[in-house]
Amino acid sequence: MTTTPTILVVGATGTTGGRTVARLASAGHHVRAASRRARPVAGAEPVAFDWYDPATHAAALDGADRVYLVPPVGDSDPAATMVPFLRLARSMGVRRAVLLSSSAVPEGGPAVGTVHQALPGLIDQWAVLRPSWFMQNFTGDHAHGRSIRDDGVIRTATGNGRVGFVDAEDIAAVAARALTDERAPDTDLVLTGPETLSHDDIAAAVTEFTGRPVAHHRLSYEQMRDRLTAELPVEFAALLAGLDRGIAGGTEDRVTDTVQRVTGRPPHTFRSVLEREMRRDG
Template sequence: MLAVCGASGNLGGRTLRHLVERVDASRVVALSRTPDRVPEVGAETRVADFSDPEGLVRAFDGVERLLIISLDAITGRVPKHANAIDAAAKAGVGHVIYTSVARAGEPGNPVGVVPDHRDTERLLASSGLTFTALRFNVWPEMLTYLGIAQRAVAAGRLPGNAGDGRVGYITRDDSAAVAAAVLADGGCEGQLLEVTGPAAVREADIAEALTEATGRRVRHEPVTDEEMPTRLTALGMPAPLAEAWTEAGIARREGWFDVMTHAAERLTGRRPTSIAEFFAAERATLLAT
């Protein structure tokens, strides 16, 4: 059996859909705290709560390959990941696939979520389980979810403090397709796999892609770290978010997301979505502000 944790979530649901395109749905188990919200794809559903270690062992029974999607919680994430890893070992899961982030194991990585992912990867390495860490780069959906792209289109300028720092943006759907491929086909055992889109792009490239997608001129506006929060709040971004995005800009400038691999295309057999293609598909959203 092939199992997807977090199957009622955005990434989990997409992974399920890609998975049943590769294997018969009778081989698939959808795991969730809220199984009634799991997409209907013909798979078996089971309750799985990372706060319930004994229940997880039952949920993982008979599972050959298991996808553990990292929790969104800002605090208390690693102990719950540990519960899932321990349960997988007790249930005899053959291969665990974990959704991590870019360059999670590298010392000095300043990105706020990295310590949790690094600790989880270490737990997997010491568990005795066969595992793969899928180190996904940044989802471009973050640019629309946070309203950064829409505000840039409305204002005609994209302020940025990342300089020439590049990001290997990979869409959530492409990430799901990669996870489904490893679940379905196996392989990549023991690998800490950096997974990116087709190119690592600069903020200037994002401004150009926004211009092309919307027909509205968007100019990249380089600013200092000190100026960045003020420029963002002037565009309507809440102050805490502006501070966080400024910190992320420093990490981008320092090259922490400047990764480009062909893993996504090699594993899925399809070319991942470019930033220009992503924005073209989001044109209505970009012009709604």
């Protein structure tokens, strides 16, 4: 086993993982960037990692004492894979784990909520990040972003519901602090942006910024579930459609001060993210 402490970032090429790697590397930390294809990531050591291939786990963990965990995408029971990995991590010397979850999934809830519940009993120092929906869903390679670019439409079952959308850069900033501060949070952290917005508000903001009309098409829960089932496992599609239905009922109509408390600065607004992301991509 190597002796140099390493921070392992699982999902290192993803929306929050890539940004977390960049922050840690720029601060001089030794980072191991884990992804299925072990893609090169600036300032980090690439390593092959697949949640469903246990043969990749020990090599990724070798020498690591802290890990950032992005659950396997589309898995309605990630605990089956993640809990054995966390047991292995502890046996190999990992002392701190930061888990990416969701504001919509409480401890003991479905999917990653079961990993959240197990984490404090598996790793001495820990944090669970529970961000609201990503602002980058509307600017990146998410279904909403593609639909905006291709059709000028955002399709949801959220109705008039409002969400405290959060910038992935703010999530990464909190993740980096949770991984490197002298004391681990040892709690869950609900992350939001500075305001709540409906999907009608999002459509209007994108329309104003791009000059191209974007509309919010309102679907029923059943329509949303069936649409998602074309791309995702049935159980996960039903879960996501159910989250939309929860938003319609007000479950995500909140803001928190977590980003400000942890990072010392306010979270970014949606308009500022539009300006940064879309001008960069354009």
